[in-house]
Amino acid sequence: MRWSVMAVALAVLAxxxxxxxxxxxxxxxxxxGVRAATREYWQEALFRFQRAQQLEPENSKVLNxxxxxxxxxxxxxxxxxxxxxxxEKSPSNTAVxxxxxRFAEFYTSLARGVKPKENGRAKP
Numbered sequence: 477m478r479w480s481v482m483a484v485a486l487a488v489l490a491x492x493x494x495x496x497x498x499x500x501x502x503x504x505x506x507x508x509g510v511r512a513a514t515r516e517y518w519q520e521a522l523f524r525f526q527r528a529q530q531l532e533p534e535n536s537k538v539l540n541x542x543x544x545x546x547x548x549x550x551x552x553x554x555x556x557x558x559x560x561x562x563x564e565k566s567p568s569n570t571a572v573x574x575x576x577x578r579f580a581e582f583y584t585s586l587a588r589g590v591k592p593k594e595n596g597r598a599k600p
Contacts, residue, residue, distance in 0.1 A: 481554075484596050488518070498527060501531055502528040502531035502532045502535065502538070503526070504542065505524045505528035505530075505531070506524070506525065506537070506538065507526045507529045508524045509523075509524030509525040509528065509541060510541075511519045511523075513541075513544070513545065513548075514522060516548075518545050518548040518549050519549065520550075521541070521545045522542065522545035522546065522549065523544055525538055525541045525542045526542060528541075529542060534565055535565075536562045536563075536564065536565040536566030536569055537562075537566075537569075537574055539558055539561050539562035539565060540558075540559070540562040540569075540571070540575055541560040542558050543555045543556075543558035543562060543579070544575065546558060552583055555579065555583075556579065556580075556583055559572075559575060559576040559579050559580075560576070562575075562576070563576050578592070
């Protein structure tokens, strides 16, 4: 199911923050967002990831997690833009590339009116 894969995606990208004061606060928000996402509280997850983005606007992991949350909420246009932004910030990040590719396939099928396969959500 798409939801379970997305929760795993969020967990994958949750780590890796530096240890400065604002970064530590961003890390707290990221962890809270991942906890919310694993419970499928997507609006709360989005809120937490957006707070982390305020502290670390260039963090591709945060941008990816926002995209995953937007996707889960059915806000596909916004999700696409955020996935692209995450990929721009970190073009070699395999998790971001994988999530973008998976979403692009889903989004293209949706745009063509083809019912996409239920193969799971992206991983944060």
